[in-house]
Amino acid sequence: MAVVTPDEFRQHGHALIDWIADYTEGVEQYPVASQVQPGDIRAMLPEHPPAHAEPFADVLADLDRVVMPGITHWQHPSFFAYFPGNGSYPAILGDLAASGLGVQGMSWVTSPACTEMETLMVDWMQELLGLPDHFRSTSATGGGVIQGSASEATLASILAARWRATGGSINAMGDTTHLVAYATSQAHSSIEKGLRIAGIGTSQVRIVPHDESFAMRVDELDCLVRDDLAAGLTPFWVCASRGTTSSMAFDPTPAIAAVARREHMWLHVDAAMSGIGALAPELRWINDGLELADSYCTNPHKWMGVNFDCDLFYTADRGSLLGALSILPEYLRSAAAEAGAVIDYRDWQVPLGRRFRSLKLWFAIRSGGVEQAVEMIRRHVTLTQELAEWAAADPRFEVVAPHPLNLLCVRLRDGDAATDALIERANATGRALFTRTVLDGMVACRISVGGRTTDRRHVAAAWALLQELAG
Amino acid sequence: MAVVTPDEFRQHGHALIDWIADYTEGVEQYPVASQVQPGDIRAMLPEHPPAHAEPFADVLADLDRVVMPGITHWQHPSFFAYFPGNGSYPAILGDLAASGLGVQGMSWVTSPACTEMETLMVDWMQELLGLPDHFRSTSATGGGVIQGSASEATLASILAARWRATGGSINAMGDTTHLVAYATSQAHSSIEKGLRIAGIGTSQVRIVPHDESFAMRVDELDCLVRDDLAAGLTPFWVCASRGTTSSMAFDPTPAIAAVARREHMWLHVDAAMSGIGALAPELRWINDGLELADSYCTNPHKWMGVNFDCDLFYTADRGSLLGALSILPEYLRSAAAEAGAVIDYRDWQVPLGRRFRSLKLWFAIRSGGVEQAVEMIRRHVTLTQELAEWAAADPRFEVVAPHPLNLLCVRLRDGDAATDALIERANATGRALFTRTVLDGMVACRISVGGRTTDRRHVAAAWALLQELAG
Numbered sequence: 001m002a003v004v005t006p007d008e009f010r011q012h013g014h015a016l017i018d019w020i021a022d023y024t025e026g027v028e029q030y031p032v033a034s035q036v037q038p039g040d041i042r043a044m045l046p047e048h049p050p051a052h053a054e055p056f057a058d059v060l061a062d063l064d065r066v067v068m069p070g071i072t073h074w075q076h077p078s079f080f081a082y083f084p085g086n087g088s089y090p091a092i093l094g095d096l097a098a099s100g101l102g103v104q105g106m107s108w109v110t111s112p113a114c115t116e117m118e119t120l121m122v123d124w125m126q127e128l129l130g131l132p133d134h135f136r137s138t139s140a141t142g143g144g145v146i147q148g149s150a151s152e153a154t155l156a157s158i159l160a161a162r163w164r165a166t167g168g169s170i171n172a173m174g175d176t177t178h179l180v181a182y183a184t185s186q187a188h189s190s191i192e193k194g195l196r197i198a199g200i201g202t203s204q205v206r207i208v209p210h211d212e213s214f215a216m217r218v219d220e221l222d223c224l225v226r227d228d229l230a231a232g233l234t235p236f237w238v239c240a241s242r243g244t245t246s247s248m249a250f251d252p253t254p255a256i257a258a259v260a261r262r263e264h265m266w267l268h269v270d271a272a273m274s275g276i277g278a279l280a281p282e283l284r285w286i287n288d289g290l291e292l293a294d295s296y297c298t299n300p301h302k303w304m305g306v307n308f309d310c311d312l313f314y315t316a317d318r319g320s321l322l323g324a325l326s327i328l329p330e331y332l333r334s335a336a337a338e339a340g341a342v343i344d345y346r347d348w349q350v351p352l353g354r355r356f357r358s359l360k361l362w363f364a365i366r367s368g369g370v371e372q373a374v375e376m377i378r379r380h381v382t383l384t385q386e387l388a389e390w391a392a393a394d395p396r397f398e399v400v401a402p403h404p405l406n407l408l409c410v411r412l413r414d415g416d417a418a419t420d421a422l423i424e425r426a427n428a429t430g431r432a433l434f435t436r437t438v439l440d441g442m443v444a445c446r447i448s449v450g451g452r453t454t455d456r457r458h459v460a461a462a463w464a465l466l467q468e469l470a471g
Numbered sequence: 472m473a474v475v476t477p478d479e480f481r482q483h484g485h486a487l488i489d490w491i492a493d494y495t496e497g498v499e500q501y502p503v504a505s506q507v508q509p510g511d512i513r514a515m516l517p518e519h520p521p522a523h524a525e526p527f528a529d530v531l532a533d534l535d536r537v538v539m540p541g542i543t544h545w546q547h548p549s550f551f552a553y554f555p556g557n558g559s560y561p562a563i564l565g566d567l568a569a570s571g572l573g574v575q576g577m578s579w580v581t582s583p584a585c586t587e588m589e590t591l592m593v594d595w596m597q598e599l600l601g602l603p604d605h606f607r608s609t610s611a612t613g614g615g616v617i618q619g620s621a622s623e624a625t626l627a628s629i630l631a632a633r634w635r636a637t638g639g640s641i642n643a644m645g646d647t648t649h650l651v652a653y654a655t656s657q658a659h660s661s662i663e664k665g666l667r668i669a670g671i672g673t674s675q676v677r678i679v680p681h682d683e684s685f686a687m688r689v690d691e692l693d694c695l696v697r698d699d700l701a702a703g704l705t706p707f708w709v710c711a712s713r714g715t716t717s718s719m720a721f722d723p724t725p726a727i728a729a730v731a732r733r734e735h736m737w738l739h740v741d742a743a744m745s746g747i748g749a750l751a752p753e754l755r756w757i758n759d760g761l762e763l764a765d766s767y768c769t770n771p772h773k774w775m776g777v778n779f780d781c782d783l784f785y786t787a788d789r790g791s792l793l794g795a796l797s798i799l800p801e802y803l804r805s806a807a808a809e810a811g812a813v814i815d816y817r818d819w820q821v822p823l824g825r826r827f828r829s830l831k832l833w834f835a836i837r838s839g840g841v842e843q844a845v846e847m848i849r850r851h852v853t854l855t856q857e858l859a860e861w862a863a864a865d866p867r868f869e870v871v872a873p874h875p876l877n878l879l880c881v882r883l884r885d886g887d888a889a890t891d892a893l894i895e896r897a898n899a900t901g902r903a904l905f906t907r908t909v910l911d912g913m914v915a916c917r918i919s920v921g922g923r924t925t926d927r928r929h930v931a932a933a934w935a936l937l938q939e940l941a942g
Contacts, residue, residue: 004559004560004561004838004839006492006495006496006560008560009488009491009492009560009563009564010488010489010492012564013485013488013491013492013560013563013564013567014484014485014488016564016567016568016571017480017481017484017485017488017567018481019568019571020480020484020567020568020570020571021477021480021481021484023571023572024477024571025477033580034582034583034584036583036584038579038583038807038812038813039587039812040583040587041583041584041587041588042587042588042590042591045588045591047591047594048595048598049595049598049599049836049841050836050837052839052842053837053838053839053842054837054838054839056561056564056834056838058837059561059833059834059837059838063568066584067572067584067588067830068584069584070582070583070584070585070587070588071572071574071582071584071585072574072580072581072582072583073574074573074574074575074581074582075572075573082575082581085573085574085575086573087570087571087573088475089475089477089479089480089484090475090527090530091570092480092484092567092570092571093480093483093484093487093527095566095567095570096484096487096488096491096563096566096567096570097487097490097491097534099491099558099562099563099566099567099778100487100490100491100494100495100558100563101494101538101542101546102545102546102556102557102558102563102778102779103542103543103544103545103556104545104553104556104779108509109504109543110543110545110553111505111541111542111543111545112505112507112509112511112512112541112543113505113507113512113537113538113539113540113541113542114541114542116510116511116512116513116541117512117513117516117538117541119513120513120516120518123518124519124520127519127520128520148619148822148824149822149823149824150823150824151821151822151823151824152821152822155668155821159668169672170667170670170672171667171672171673172672172673172674173648173672173674174647174648174667174670174671174672174674174675175647175648175670175672176645176646176647176670177644177645177646177648188800189798189799189800189803189823190822190823192798193796193798193821193823196641196642196645196795196798197626197630197668197669197821198668198669198670199641199645199646199647199669199670200645201640201641201642201643201644201645201646202642202643203643203644203645204645245800246800246801301824307570307573308573308575308824308826309824309826324667325664327660327663327664327667328660329659329660329716329717330717330907330908330909332660333907336509341509341510342509350622350623350626350664350668350821351619351620351622351623351661352620352621352622352660352661352664353619353620353621353622353772353779353780355779355780359538362530363527363530365520365521366521366524366525366529366530367475367524367525367527367530368475368523368524368525370520371523371524436801436804437801438801
């Protein structure tokens, strides 16, 4: 049995660190999107597990031989698809330290440093982002936690709202049939998914119409809420998206909050993709109205160079969150928790187990990650505005949505089929990667400027590629 | 701005690898449980984020100065608390590779290797564990996926069952009030939590009585189901625990399955803590009846040396799982998925985003992780049986539950207070760590033998400690 010894771990670990540096610095050599066909990767691997241990060097070699052809390079500077997912060297090391320590952070007592570091990091981020004080862990009723993803944060928010709206009876009775939620068609898919999981079916979800900027029309929200109240239903949760996935639209939080407050609805603000922009003081308008929100989430794993998974979830009403998610079996009791002196984050999330995720945030922030992120965010925003000018100057293209930050949606005036064909041809070159969306029934090409090393030459090349293929 | 350069990353990365090897090899020097008081760790750190970048060496130094005093060492060979959470060198490197690649595996197209490697790894594990073929991804209706935790797997199972029991109408109507679920009081807290999240309140959850071995009484299950049917309710989900958390009891899956089949209930088998034992052929009885289960989960991150997070979730009915969790917005469509040629794992789980988790499983299996795990599992089981003999030979103690694998529950004949005091005194020494539980109203000390390097001398020392302090 060839077990990896400590010396082998050092040797292979050093080699893997070097491999990551080589990969990161050389990522431009690869086509952005993997060029494989379905089944190609599996076909390169044995169908059955090996009967005996193999030398670890063979495993590392297979990273290049088998894995790399099947990678779509999210760290490539010409990756303009989906959303930013940039990592950074310090965050990678923070993740490594977490793996090495191998502790569970489900309760304070299962590793106090895991909990206390996390609490401090969400508080540091509250300051750095300029978020309202009612989200700080030292506030009377609020606090923050690191979740794995915005999907999980959204679900947690829905569950807290459901608990509050039913006065806690949901935990015993499970009756969700009178509850109604509100969001626009532009809200992220995790909103519908989270509501569905919580027993709020589509018949209880109101799609609030949006304006020409794809932002929620609050007059329409108000009408829907009044209709539901008149029908004897309970409006309980509304989502304000600050930066929608399709086009980066911004719902007007303060006006939505006014309706939410009036009807005692829970207001969740979803800024998963764009909220980190508030690290730059001139972009702090993203936070407008947050002082009226019950919960909020944004993702350092999208736009701050902190590797997935790292979503910040804040609530102003931790009592409802704990009411919704606390379960205390005997084998998880502890004196510190009984005394109320500590936080047990297992009660702030769906899973019980949790990694030491705050280490990567701590490593990133301390080694200059905030300054680096602000520089990157400003660069992305500037480049996107420049790109928008180029697009406006080309009569074949039209810009189809506002673009206040780092996402530009364009389409060919020739129509949907032409736009679809353009995206497909451009992606097939491997020189850049874009995602398609549909905005008010019209196909558009999303250009998300979000790579850690994405610079003017990458954006210019991407635009040249689209122009070249536009015919 | 001091950004970490590639060369600095190599330098600090090598140092961190060495730090992990030193930590892992030297972990016995630490008290098992952190000795800090609430607030101690936070007090060692600045309350506000640094205004400027600090040298990375300072960050690494603070791992020792600030973080280590707050660590409860799950990798310590004298860690007998909670459940095994052992890691290994190859798995740490697999996790590191995932961090370095920084890809999202939400869809096949977002990085084909991430999806195809995962599918192959869950199939490899199906073989290695001797699980039924209806869980294999190449089967007609089943398949597997890596989830972050058993809590998430349980929730996914409940959601799939809810979808099937309502003929899919749950997605629109959200009415869960007629659904009833079944488990014993010994089932894991994530069962109640998952049901609650899904809108199945405690009034719709039947606690099935258990026998003296803490296993489900199927005659009682049968009665409860018949009563609920007579009351016009819909029994929809039953959990068979194969290795409960409190005492490692084993519910009789085949008999439970007979009731589940008769009433078209979804049978979920939860073997989070113990299922990996089936890597050893002589322990394959753990899987008894699985061929009749609709879903199953077990955790390589508990007993196989694969670092958290890595839960294997299998279902025989992927159609219901996809029915429950699929949402397809325009920006996530892909030609490969539309053609049905690929798996998009985002539809197999709650979150959208996902790490390249299969790498750590691949690294571990290829470098001898299975042989190592089998050796470890056998060692733990042998040591636990030996420990049970020692306990039986000491008239002050009694063994309070069956102990077929690697968990022994003991108590002092002097009663609850004495047992509680013993656990508290033993844990305070830092020489070992145990967890308390309550079994049929009686306090017990759980001794979970689960460390990668836990050997006879650690178990003997732990027992000597308990004997010494038993007075």
